[in-house]
Each structure stands twice: as C-alpha cells, then as structure tokens.
Amino acid sequence: MPRRNTTRARASVRRRPQRHKDVLHTQGGHRANDFKCAGCLLDVPLDAPGTGHRNHCPNCLLSLHVDARVPGDRAAGCRGRMEAVSMSARPDGEWLLIHQCLTCGELSANRIAGDDNPLALVRLALRPLQGTGTGMARSALLSL
Amino acid sequence: MSTHSTSNNTLGIGTFACAWCGLTVSATAADGRPRNHCPSCLHSRHVTDLVEGGAGECHGRMSPIAIAVLRTGDWMVIHRCVRCDELTSNPVCADDNQLVLMRMAVRPLAQPPFPLEAFGAL
Numbered sequence: 025m026p027r028r029n030t031t032r033a034r035a036s037v038r039r040r041p042q043r044h045k046d047v048l049h050t051q052g053g054h055r056a057n058d059f060k061c062a063g064c065l066l067d068v069p070l071d072a073p074g075t076g077h078r079n080h081c082p083n084c085l086l087s088l089h090v091d092a093r094v095p096g097d098r099a100a101g102c103r104g105r106m107e108a109v110s111m112s113a114r115p116d117g118e119w120l121l122i123h124q125c126l127t128c129g130e131l132s133a134n135r136i137a138g139d140d141n142p143l144a145l146v147r148l149a150l151r152p153l154q155g156t157g158t159g160m161a162r163s164a165l166l167s168l
Numbered sequence: 169m170s171t172h173s174t175s176n177n178t179l180g181i182g183t184f185a186c187a188w189c190g191l192t193v194s195a196t197a198a199d200g201r202p203r204n205h206c207p208s209c210l211h212s213r214h215v216t217d218l219v220e221g222g223a224g225e226c227h228g229r230m231s232p233i234a235i236a237v238l239r240t241g242d243w244m245v246i247h248r249c250v251r252c253d254e255l256t257s258n259p260v261c262a263d264d265n266q267l268v269l270m271r272m273a274v275r276p277l278a279q280p281p282f283p284l285e286a287f288g289a290l
Contacts, residue, residue, distance in 0.1 A: 093253075109257075110246060112234035117279030122234050122246055122255070131246065131255035133233075142282050149280075152235045152243060152273035 042076060043095060062088055062105055073138030080108070080121060082140045085148070087132075089125040102128050111149040119145065187213050187229040197261045205232070205245065207264045210272075214249040216256070226252050235273045243269065 058067045061081035072078035077095040080087040087106040092099035104127025112120040112133065119136045136145060182195040188211035197203045205212035212230040228251025236244040236257060243260040260269065277284070 109244075110234040110236035111276045112246065113276045113279065119276050119281055120233075122236065124236075124257070131257060133248070133255060136281065143287070146280075146284065146287055149276040151237045 061086055075135050075137045077134065078137055079134050080106075080123065080137075080140075082137060083144070085121060085140065085144050087123045087134070089127065089130060089132075091132075100130075102130070104128060106130075106132065108144075108148055110151070111145065119149075121148075184213075187211055188231070198263060201259075201261075203261060204258050205230075205247070205261075205264075207261060208268075210245055210264060210268050212247050212256075212258065214251065214254060214256075226254070228252060230256065232268070232272055235269065245269075245272075 058069050060067055061084060063086035064081060064084040066081055066083050068078070068081055070078065072082070079091070079095065085108040087108075089100050089102040089104045089106050090098050102125060104125045106123035106125045108121050109124045109131075110122045112122055114120060120133045121136055123132045123134065124130070125132075183192050184195055185192050186206035186209060189206060189209040191206055191208050193203065193206055193208075195203055210232040212232075214224060214226040214228045214230050216224055226249060228249045230247035230249045232245050233248045234246040236246055238244060244257040245260055245264075247256045247258065248254070249256075
C-alpha cells in the first residue's frame with residue numbers, strides 16, 4: 025500500500041545515505057540463501073524492498089541477536105531472540121522498529137522494510153495507546 | 169547526569185542539570201527511585217554502559233525516541249545517545265511531562281508509511 029509522500033521524498037535527498045553493505049550474505053558468507061524465522065518459521069528471502077539490511081521477519085517482526093554495532097558484522101555472541109518492543113519515527117517520518125533481546129536485554133533499531141506486515145506494524149505503534157485503564161496512557165490522555 | 173552531592177548533605181539529595189533544557193532536577197524521584205532523565209524534556213545523559221555493565225565514559229546527551237510498553241502496562245522511554253547511538257530504556261516517572269510522552273507515543277502515527285484508512289475495516 026504505497027503512498028506518495030512529497031515531504032519524505034524531499035527529505036531523503038538531504039539525509040545520510042544508507043550504510044554501505046560490505047557483508048554479503050552470499051556464497052562464502054554467513055548464509056547462502058533465505059533464512060528461516062525463529063518465531064513463525066517463515067522462509068524469508070534476503071532482498072527486502074526499501075532496505076538493504078533486513079534483520080527481522082516481515083510476518084512476525086522477530087529478529088535474532090547476531091550483530092553488534094555494524095549491520096551484518098555477526099559480532100554478538102548472544103544469538104538470542106529479539107522481540108519488537110516499540111515503534112519510533114525519524115524526524116522525516118520514517119518508521120524504526122526497536123527490538124529488545126529476550127536473552128540479554130540489548131536494544132537495537134532497524135528501519136521497517138517494504139514488505140513488513142502492516143497490521144503487525146500498526147499494532148505495535150498503537151500499543152502505548154491501548155491503555156488498560158490504569159496505566160500511563162490513561163493519565164497522560166486525561167492530562168491533555 | 170553528574171550528581172552534585174556534598175558531604176554535609178545528610179538527606180542524600182543530589183541534583184543534576186538537564187543536558188538539553190538546563191533544568192535543575194533532583195536525582196531522586198518522589199517515590200524514592202533514582203531518576204535518570206529530565207521530567208520536563210525527557211532527555212538523559214549517557215553515563216552507564218550496558219555492555220560493560222558499569223559506568224561508561226561517553227557522557228553524551230540521550231534524546232528520547234520511543235515509548236515501549238511492558239507486559240504489565242508500564243511505559244518505558246527508549247533513549248538514544250546522540251554521540252554513540254547506544255540505546256537504553258528507562259521506566260517512566262510519575263511526574264514526567266505527559267505532553268512529551270504522548271507526543272512520542274503518537275509520533276509514528278502522524279506520518280504512517282501506508283494509509284491507515286485500510287485498517288478501519290478491520
């Protein structure tokens with residue numbers, strides 16, 4: 025469901041270009057082909073529309089804690105599951121997924137890909153607003 | 169977040185100046201828990217290192233980027249260090265600026281990457 029966004033198109037001209045992918049997941053690399061999601065066992069192809077650094081399942085948004093600071097460096101020794109905990113937005117409106125490792129608690133941010141499940145993304149973005157009636161959302165809404 | 173507590177401060181109340189808005193904030197919240205971000209603008213300072221587990225030496229300013237919700241319903245503020253891009257999460261205090269909190273929570277919905285009208289039928 026693409027939507028032409030003129031402000032974002034203008035902002036993307038000035039923005040820092042995406043980090044060059046110097047780690048190739050091809051023959052001789054880390055994996056030769058698709059990867060299987062650890063949560064929903066979906067076979068995920070490597071090339072994602074809109075991003076060169078796919079690190080999460082487009083269906084359930086689960087990721088694995090394999091990279092440390094640079095995408096694709098495979099420097100983390102944790103190998104734990106990373107659960108999407110929240111949605112952030114860049115100043116130009118681009119959505120970022122915040123993952124948290126269920127094993128060690130490390131946080132990481134990744135841009136959403138073009139084929140990510142829109143329902144899962146919107147459910148994640150709406151999670152702070154679905155208050156249980158006693159939480160922070162209710163008191164914050166009542167204060168406005 | 170450098171705590172300035174003197175030796176004759178018998179109450180143990182320290183303060184720190186916010187790195188973004190300059191507000192002088194007490195280092196302890198009203199419920200006794202240590203405070204790590206400014207209640208007015210929610211900015212913090214990068215003083216702990218999650219990987220090493222001890223004190224870090226970055227001391228960069230950390231800006232709030234997102235709201236995460238725990239299973240208990242409590243809100244956590246996700247901070248990102250503007251200097252080294254490290255991410256941390258901290259619990260929300262009761263006296264945090266709720267306008268800023270709510271603005272961060274609805275921030276992704278202001279510019280959705282796809283039209284949200286399609287979800288009205290669900």
